[in-house]
Amino acid sequence: MGEFDLIQRYFTRPARRSPLGVGDDCALLAPAPGMQLAVSSDMLVEGRHFLSTVDPARLGHKSLAVNLSDLAACGARPLAFTLALSLPGVDEAWLQGFAQGLFALADAHGCELVGGDTTRGPLNICITVFGEVPAGAALLRSGARVGDDIWISGNVGDARLALEVFRGKLALPPGLMQLTRDRMEMPTPRVALGLALRGIATSAIDLSDGLAGDLSHVLEQSGVGATLDADAVASRLAAAWHPDGQALQLPGEARHAVTLAGGDDYELAFTAPVAAREQVEHAGRAAATPVTRIGRIEAEAGLRLVDGSGQPLARQQFASFDHFG
Numbered sequence: 001m002g003e004f005d006l007i008q009r010y011f012t013r014p015a016r017r018s019p020l021g022v023g024d025d026c027a028l029l030a031p032a033p034g035m036q037l038a039v040s041s042d043m044l045v046e047g048r049h050f051l052s053t054v055d056p057a058r059l060g061h062k063s064l065a066v067n068l069s070d071l072a073a074c075g076a077r078p079l080a081f082t083l084a085l086s087l088p089g090v091d092e093a094w095l096q097g098f099a100q101g102l103f104a105l106a107d108a109h110g111c112e113l114v115g116g117d118t119t120r121g122p123l124n125i126c127i128t129v130f131g132e133v134p135a136g137a138a139l140l141r142s143g144a145r146v147g148d149d150i151w152i153s154g155n156v157g158d159a160r161l162a163l164e165v166f167r168g169k170l171a172l173p174p175g176l177m178q179l180t181r182d183r184m185e186m187p188t189p190r191v192a193l194g195l196a197l198r199g200i201a202t203s204a205i206d207l208s209d210g211l212a213g214d215l216s217h218v219l220e221q222s223g224v225g226a227t228l229d230a231d232a233v234a235s236r237l238a239a240a241w242h243p244d245g246q247a248l249q250l251p252g253e254a255r256h257a258v259t260l261a262g263g264d265d266y267e268l269a270f271t272a273p274v275a276a277r278e279q280v281e282h283a284g285r286a287a288a289t290p291v292t293r294i295g296r297i298e299a300e301a302g303l304r305l306v307d308g309s310g311q312p313l314a315r316q317q318f319a320s321f322d323h324f325g
Helices: 003-010 056-074 092-108 158-166 172-185 191-197 211-222 230-235 252-261 274-284
Strands: 035-045 077-086 112-119 126-136 149-153 203-205 224-227 268-272 291-298 304-308
Touching: 003 056, 003 092, 003 112, 035 056, 056 077, 056 092, 056 126, 056 172, 056 191, 056 203, 056 268, 077 191, 092 112, 149 158, 149 274, 158 252, 191 274, 203 211, 211 224, 211 268, 211 304, 224 230, 230 252, 230 291, 268 274, 274 291
Parallel strands: 077 112, 224 304
Antiparallel strands: 035 126, 077 126, 149 268, 149 291, 203 268, 224 291
8 A cells, every 4th residue: 555545545535625635745724814824743653652552442442541631731712633654564454543543533523534644664653733713812821920829620540540550560450541542632622621721820831741841831921930739639539439439549659650740641730810619610521521620820930849747849740751861
């Protein structure tokens, strides 16, 4: 099977938002009047971002999910995406599964494939996603203000638990392992929450490399500092596995390391005024997404971590993932 046969068989579908669809030199997109395009790219490399044994349908899902998560953090509605795919060879069963997972998530968000590239080489997936947001309404990293609450969506740390099992450093019961593996391999982009937070949140970021490090980008770009309640962050760790909704019990330091520096969460961290607490909680309910208040924005620079009793935690223990670190 040649390159263009591969594209035609697995990645060509009718497109409504691009008059050309897949197959021309460029895709053409026209945002609605008064809207801005939001554009983001993410690359997934075998052995760096995913295991070689991952199910291809799950990999297709995650490849798009991590990009949709960026749109969610901006408060943008998905429109379309391009796919650049490097393959060691043509494996039709793998391609069928990958395309199935990719398009299932794309269809759920009304996001169309409108172009890209394929080549032979090590397995490498790069998606560029396009969304639209009203001019001036995008959620940015630079808008946090002193006195704001800090919130997170969903659970953080679950995906890191699965990774620790794969590394042989942790053992989990089968039911909990399946839950955490699902969280690692099939993250849920919080697009609906991002849309609901427009006009409420003052800043936002998606959590890919670990909460402590990702939140630090917001603090730096906003010119503020923060105090974070690490126990509040950990309060929902793997909570969906427990019939009573209680967080997974790990030793305090291990629990904080997983939730503050775990990475691969693809949840949202965002800030909002204290007066908007009821609005934030309503946005979470409207988006069917739990939201948890975990700290506050302060004038003093830097990120300070405390436990539930207000005792400080050592910041250096919770460094986030760095591709070149």
